[in-house]
Amino acid sequence: MPAQIQTLDHLAERGAADAPALVLREGTINHETLRSRVAVLAGWLAEQAEPGARIATWAAKGELTCLMPLAAARAGLVHVPVNPLLKRAQVAHILADSGAAMLIGTPARLKTLEPGDVPQSCALVEEAAALDAAQSLGRALPPSSGDPQALAAILYTSGSTGRPKGVMLSHANMWLGAESVADYLGLAADDRTLAVLPLSFDYGQNQLLSTWYAGGCVVPLDYLVPRDVMKAVEKHGITTLAAVPPLWVQLTELDWPVETASRLRRLTNSGGALTVDLVRRLRVLFPKARLFPMYGLTEAFRSTYLDPDMVDAHPTSMGKAIPHAEILVIDDAGAVAADDVEGELVHCGPLVAQGYWQDAERTAERFRPAPAASRYGGMAVWSGDRVRRDREGLLYFVGRRDAMIKSAGNRISPQELEEAALSTGLVIEAVALGVPDERLGQAVHLVVRPSPGAPDARDALPKRLAQDLPNFMQPRLIHWREAMPVGPNGKIDRNGLQQELAA
Template sequence: MLGETPYSAENPVLPLDHLVLRGADADDALVLREGVLSWKDLRTRVSRLAAWLAREVPERGARVATWATKGELTCLMPLAAARAGLVHVPVNPLLKHAQVAHILSDSGAVLLIATPARLKTLEAGDVPADCRELGEADALAVAAELAGEMLPSQADPDDLAAILYTSGSTGRPKGVMLSHANMWLGAESVAYYLGMVRDDRTLAVLPLSFDYGQNQLLSTWYAGGCVVPLDYLMPRDLVKAVERHAITTLAAVPPLWVQVTEMEWPPETAARLRRLTNSGGALTVDLVRRLRALFPQARLFPMYGLTEAFRSTYLDPDLVDTHPTSMGKAIPHAEILIINELGDVSQDGEEGELVHCGPLVAQGYWRDPVRTAERYKPAPAASRYGGIAVWSGDRAKREADGLLYFVGRRDAMIKSAGNRISPQEVEEAALATGLVAEAVALGLPDERLGQTVHLVVRASAGSSDAIEELPRKLMQELPNFMQPKVIHWRDSMPTGPNGKLDRTGLAAEIARETAA
């Protein structure tokens, strides 16, 4: 435990599964392909799934992973696992076997529930010996047959509830540990500042394995509203879904917002949306203007966040037109400080490191005390919360009006279409093919995606077919969002004074080439 979370009798934090108690029995809670679940139905199904999980995995705190597209299993598991006293590990359905194998091994998952098609892609050794595999439909069918139901849990709010895996600038994905309190307060915070109410209907298009993707469910259910999960194929699917399901709330990442603005929106359909929320990268000024013109009646909420602390800031929609480049101010339950090189709170206009303090701060990285110590450190002396804070590494500044502005990222993380991509993970996949001797993955600016992956490589001796074979091998080993847009072949790779590959020089070189 990294620090104590302050709770109050006036506004208690409850175990996460208590969210299922907040809606009215007859109201819609979840719209699935198979039909609509009322809040009464949702309570029953969460209870039965929890009872089945507790029977299958009696050890409290054990990890249970899911690897499936949006549906009943992935929507119910955050609450059902919490009620059963287990820790949910949602796996991005876009990941391939190597990434899934790492997550299963690292988390120590004892059960993997997935779609049969995904289970078939796993290779020998991908699933640890002590981890059972079960098909999604089989798990739901057995749980539905249970006569008994499970009462709401009495878990301590600081108990671990989920591990969300997120890529770092180096190394394999690391698991961020979220408590019941982290997730409950995150749901409460977002529902509050978005002004969500019981008749709101959220179109959940973000992956449920992401922090804000999962919060689409939790914040809507905190408000007693209805969630419509959608694995869209084309942007026009969103237009149809907004009309068909009377959607009021839509969250997306900037590349999807670009596509949204390129669609034909009937005025009556566009008018259904009450609020638009952004995550996974900053909105450009041009994109803000296009969204405001297309959805003039909708309130636009630009946001900034860290998986290590969920959300950090949001910009008041009333300020979007006049301050489109601002990150806004701290969300409820968050304290955001800008700390200069001397360790003091920065003056107005002075650049510093963004530090997130307060009860939304996660519990660190799962089984990784070294990387935890690098990012989770004692809060600055000026913090009203104290305890442990997330030192983001991001550079920001605060102006005299209190609004925050993003300056830049310290690390080499590649952020493409809302996905955080570890350069080292792409490089390791390339080297593992045996076709290349050296590899450097870079993120270059892209108007639609934010950044795209460029891979610079030197072929291994004797790899005469490397140019043709490497793209094919990478397609087998890496998910689509990690695929290099361009592979740049070099006879030799530049090195710096320390003998390491000169990433900065390569980045400048490739940027010049692509601009030419």
């Protein structure tokens, strides 16, 4: 535990004054300017709403979206970042559910909202107008001295399993998350992080916070095609790149210049497991970069990471707990599971969020008292994810309890089937799903994208799966796609595929 947990806005104070902090379209600002702009934006925000009010932002990456997590915190407000890819109906739900006092967004996005989408108590402000008004007012707030346990942000899930729910994060949750990641990634003041993930995503927002904790520089990027990422790495001398598996797959399909690839010191992955084949391709393509496979959930930020030195020997492992996290594997009897015995991953400790905003029922389902074996006690996140721990203490993902395919009395792990398909080298992406079936309960369906160098994949894949998997795991149908659908956070849209196949 650190000597002192501070309110989130103190992250703006950590970098050397003249060191670069943020690369904007207008140019690069240093940490001294970052501090000034956070202070001025906070001063304007404090004039707009009472302490504790929710302020939503709905805009592409830029000055506003990067400064808001710290500026809202300094003003004693609660930031509600909205994914810029969401549509008006989803935004309307978030505004109503959060009780937002203000929505700051780009003019084009605000114009899509229809009558009834915006609560009467919610003001609409254009992004440029907010920044101009803050500069005109010129009221600079000093670093705050509030309670680190106070609510700082509400991050809404993508809603893949229902209407988006807001995860409540305290200053302490986010401060410790920034410190933890900066620590185990070994971030330093000379690091430059390319922020390609949505800032409304906990993994994406931490790109900012952990880099600034270390005194480094963030380069936000809304890319149109994967090649834009490669160009940005070269242009800005990027040392740190975070992504989710679908983007990593696309990036490994590019022809990276050796000098550009060698600029990267570290690669981090979350939002889905890396396959053995993808790990190998990343290691070949970026031989100088340390690869950090990670596992997390918004309700507890981040849970585990695998030490890069262990990736080659244990490519499918989730690793061990990150700093400030306690991870327990609990069996069906409520006790700590024995080595190599499947159980539920339970996250305990100070990274655990404060529950779901105004949703006591769903909070009670996921946030429950920590197991008796916990050294922290208090509330824990019962993830619903099934994992096992080996004798070395390394964790391995088995599957989500509610995602297991139940076919003819058999419990089938989608991940196991997906890994079997990917290990053939015939496909580059795979999703296994259970589709309702009168006779079997659920029939196994497999959605795949063929590898560019496998012209015979359609004929060869069923034969390979027949060789490698037991009969009860064989897919009834294999659906071939030229591209996989992705959701707002860049992950494969499994729920969308499920609905499509079940229709």
